[in-house]
Amino acid sequence: MPHPQILIVSPASARENNGNWQTASRWQRFLRAGYRVRIAPSWQDGDPVPDLLIALHARRSGPALAAFRAAHPHKPALLVLTGTDLYRDIHEDDSARASLGLADALVVLQPDGLAQLTAQQQARTHVIYQSAPRLRPYRGRRERADIAMIGHLRPEKDPLTFMGAATRIEDSAVRLLHIGAALDPGLADAARATAAATPHYCWLGALPHLPARRRLRRCHAMVIASRMEGGANVIIEAVTSGVPVLASHVGGNVGMLGEDYAGYFPAGDAGALARLIERSVQDTRFHARLRRQCAARARLFAPAAERAAVLDLVDNLLLFPEPT
Template identity: 75%
Template sequence: MASAHIHIVSPASARENNGNWQTASRWQRHLARDCRVTIGPGWQAGDPVPDLLIALHARRSAAALAAFTDAHPDRPALLVLTGTDLYRDIHEDDTARASLERATALVVLQPRGLDELPAALRPKTHVIYQSAPRLRPARPRAPLDVAMIGHLRAEKDPQTFMDAARLIHTPGVRLLHIGAALDPALGQRARATQDATRAYRWLGALPHMATRRRLRRCHAMVIASRMEGGANVIIEAVTSGVPVLASRIAGNVGMLGDDYAGYFAPGNAAALAALIDRSARDVGFIMRLRRQCAARARLFAPGAERAHLLELVDNLLFR
């Protein structure tokens, strides 16, 4: 496998610094010891021909996947379903559905993702949890910071986080939002919320490691999303010893487990505010969340992700 060339098609670049880019760059590192790995926004006839194409996102990488499988039907193509494609596009978009059929193999990022796929495609689908290196937990001090990490766009539902900030009753709790305003209207709302309540601060986009360092000092992390494939930010919180307060959607349940105690109904700002208040006041509750997150941490170890990815790649290259 050392001489194999793998090309990763990522619809996002380092500049966007979103989940797709984090997956692409991390998988490049995992595979680079054994293969030559390139990353690009697409693939078309005339480009160098890899031994394996890995495409992230069924709709946004559909053109590259179609071009590659048409030109080289004898070479394997792996499609990674990363979020909006799994929970929206493959149910609405013909090109996204066609990508499922074209790919030699599929990857979902948590086991609940299998439920979204037609039964006929599940035998060629693999579950690979994403990973992050452990960071030593830094126990939070006053003020108690609760972070939401994600660019401001509708799927992440930042409005629920902003609305919860207005409903917090516990003194000394501060809600920090890290992410760029991909939706300008949501950016305006974030600025208005910051002006209206001292409990909310919008920090804008931060570099990845600066975000992780800020996260590890937090009391908790919120993920309010309405759809997720298998969020990197959950993994980065868990591997930093930071408990998660999560919307009860399939992608989050697949990451944290059915019995996790830190869920709230999607879009319910009052329920989220109540969870934040409880986490700040009830030591037994926050310790329970920490124990539950710690029990999931082994799933998100870099060694486990790399081993599962290498096994799949090896099987595709030498099938």
């Protein structure tokens, strides 16, 4: 008897190499042991019919989810909620809100996301942390204290705060490395202008996933300055590489790193970020504290844990679809 078929609808492709694509690709690997799995940008009536549809992004994959539910109301569907879903779209966009009611089960990528949902929606929501393989922490000599920010240049990631921090850095040992493609021409112009104005900032552009992670592993710390996050892969990749995180104090980051984490700064505050960066470089005890706190979270981001949670949810949906 052939294995059941699963379709993962992802608005992102391998070419875009963003968090949605990393999630889709990783879940495909997890599920291949027991299922036939493919990834596609959409689904419409007349396409091959999977036994289960997994939609990433309530708004952008909403048309595919709606079409699938209308054509095959008795087949299960799962919706994975992103940061823009949770912290913006489901509060402002009718189609994103509608998607919540069309899926048999919902997934959020860290527990703070539950607070954005109603009690009825929470009852069919599963928290599944994303994962990354552990890399041995870098122990070599560092000539400079490189601070990485990894994320395409778009407003939600708030790259201007990272650039603004670079202009305020006074420690000559500090260099801010920005990895990501220019999805916004204005932000690309700002990155080039910042690089020309200060030796503390270097925009490396887009890098493939593995080279970016190798570069991250050699850094002193990583910054995530986002205005909204669902459960950032880059936090996981930093933590599982022994690199402490300097994070904007927004719900998605707190859900990943914990309420008591010492490495937060107010979202959008370039001065506070610059001070936090310099403290992490100059205060060895503070840096060690951040590393200890990150190491304590690493167990949450183990591939075996994510794989088990995904397989358990999918197996149960195919056997016993949850009531919407």
